Amino acid sequence: MLVLKNVTKRFGGIIATKDISMKLKPGSINAIIGPNCAGKTTLFNLITGKIKSDTGHIFIKNKNITGLSEVEITHLGIARAFQITNIFPTFTVKESIMAAILAKYNGLHNVWLRFKSHPVQEESENVAKLTGLEKVLNIRGEELSHGDQKLLDIALALAMKPKILLLDEPTAGMGSEERWKMINKVKELWKKTKMTLVFIEHDMDIVFDVAQKVFVLQQGKILAEGLPKEIRKNQSVIDAYLGGGQKR
Ligand SMILES: Nc1ncnc2c1ncn2[C@@H]1O[C@H](COP(=O)(O)OP(=O)(O)OP(=O)(O)O)[C@@H](O)[C@H]1O
Ligand SMILES: [Mg+2]
Numbered sequence: 678m679l680v681l682k683n684v685t686k687r688f689g690g691i692i693a694t695k696d697i698s699m700k701l702k703p704g705s706i707n708a709i710i711g712p713n714c715a716g717k718t719t720l721f722n723l724i725t726g727k728i729k730s731d732t733g734h735i736f737i738k739n740k741n742i743t744g745l746s747e748v749e750i751t752h753l754g755i756a757r758a759f760q761i762t763n764i765f766p767t768f769t770v771k772e773s774i775m776a777a778i779l780a781k782y783n784g785l786h787n788v789w790l791r792f793k794s795h796p797v798q799e800e801s802e803n804v805a806k807l808t809g810l811e812k813v814l815n816i817r818g819e820e821l822s823h824g825d826q827k828l829l830d831i832a833l834a835l836a837m838k839p840k841i842l843l844l845d846e847p848t849a850g851m852g853s854e855e856r857w858k859m860i861n862k863v864k865e866l867w868k869k870t871k872m873t874l875v876f877i878e879h880d881m882d883i884v885f886d887v888a889q890k891v892f893v894l895q896q897g898k899i900l901a902e903g904l905p906k907e908i909r910k911n912q913s914v915i916d917a918y919l920g921g922g923q924k925r
Contacts, residue, residue, distance in 0.1 A: 678703040678873045679724070679755075679841055684733030686719055693719040695897040697733070701841075701890075706867050707875045708884040711894030712918060717877045718760055720894070721843045725757050726750040737841065751781070754840035758830040760849060760877070766819035770810050770829055773818055774801035777836035801836070807866050808832045824855050828862065835866070842867075844876040848883065856880060860887055885909060893918060 679701040686694045694716040701707055709717050722728045724735060726747040734743045737753050745753075765773045778797045805811045808828045813821060818829060827847055834842055847863055848856040860883050867874045878884050884891060885905040893901045893914050900918075901911045908914055 678705075678738060679875075680736040681724070682734045682736075684720075684723055684730045684735060686716075686723055686728065686730050692897050694723065694730075694894075697894075697897075697899055699892060699899065699902065701873055701875065703873055704871050705873055705889050706864070706887060707873075707890045707892065708888035709875060709877045709892045709894060710879070710881070710884055710918070711900075715894040716897040717894055718845055719897075721757055721845055721875075721877070724750075724843060725755055751837055751839075754838075755843065756834035756837040756839035756841075757843035758827070758834045758845065758847065760845040762826045762830045764818040764826055764829050764833065767817055769815050769817055770805060770821070770825075770832070771798075771801050771814040773829060774804050774832050774836050777833040778804070781837050804832050804835050807835060807869060809862055823850055824859060827851075827859065831863070831866075835870075839872060841873045841875070844874070846877050846879070848878060848880060856883060863887075 681697055681699045684694055684697045685692065697720065709720065711717055719728070723730050726742070726745055726749070729744060734741055736742065737755065740753065742750055742753060765776065768776065775797050778800055802811065802814065805814055808831055810825060810828055810832055813825055818826065821829060831844065831847065844863065848859050851859060863874070863876065864887055888905055891903065891905055891908045892899055893908060895917050901908055901914050903911070
């Protein structure tokens with residue numbers, strides 16, 4: 678579904694990702710782990726076209742997307758939610774999702790007001806239901822709880838009807854109970870939509886419980902990849918990451 682071949686990105690003297698190759702199976706749920714500054718967010722920025730790689734190639738379903746713009750890549754079916762939530766603070770949940778849907782259809786951001794009976798209304802409610810936000814449809818983004826703001830960011834990505842969804846630390850800033858609630862919602866929506874999903878996560882219990890495949894990044898390189906049970910006992914992963922220096 679998604680293939681990276683030898684992708685490298687430098688920022689001045691820093692090599693943020695180095696020679697990264699990976700393959701994701703259609704419909705799979707995958708985790709990326711690694712210490713701070715390992716290059717995890719940079720990898721998402723490269724896949725979504727937010728930044729361009731220096732070398733290497735990225736493919737969706739055998740189509741080379743290297744060098745395409747963010748908009749072109751979104752239209753090819755990749756959407757993402759951000760490490761720092763990216764919502765419209767003064768729009769209600771429903772308005773925000775409608776705006777995201779309309780932006781996908783025609784790139785217009787302000788027309789939703791004119792579409793009182795447009796199918797986008799129903800579609801936005803369906804997207805809200807997928808993320809469990811149907812109870813807060815008329816609440817403004819800025820008034821939502823932290824967890825619901827993260828869910829709204831995911832809902833905005835889902836409004837694009839992606840085939841591949843990238844979630845950058847969906848449980849960031851949450852207590853243990855809230856984290857599990859969030860990841861269970863993510864798992865539920867993955868099952869319902871059959872998308873290919875990749876999430877970045879620091880909580881190892883969550884990673885090992887939810888992911889089918891785990892990629893471990895360290896200093897911009899893939900240190901290991903495999904099934905959770907393989908990663909759990911991989912000595913270089915234990916030494917570099919699981920043994921100490923875990924963020925939370
Ligand atoms: N736009 C940029 N300009 C310069 N340096 C950058 C930029 N983006 C990332 N970097 C650097 O690239 C490296 C990897 O950063 P990245 O944000 O990808 O790490 P991360 O694994 O997501 O870390 P965290 O767990 O803290 O979110 C870091 O050294 C960071 O400072
Ligand atoms: Mg990051």
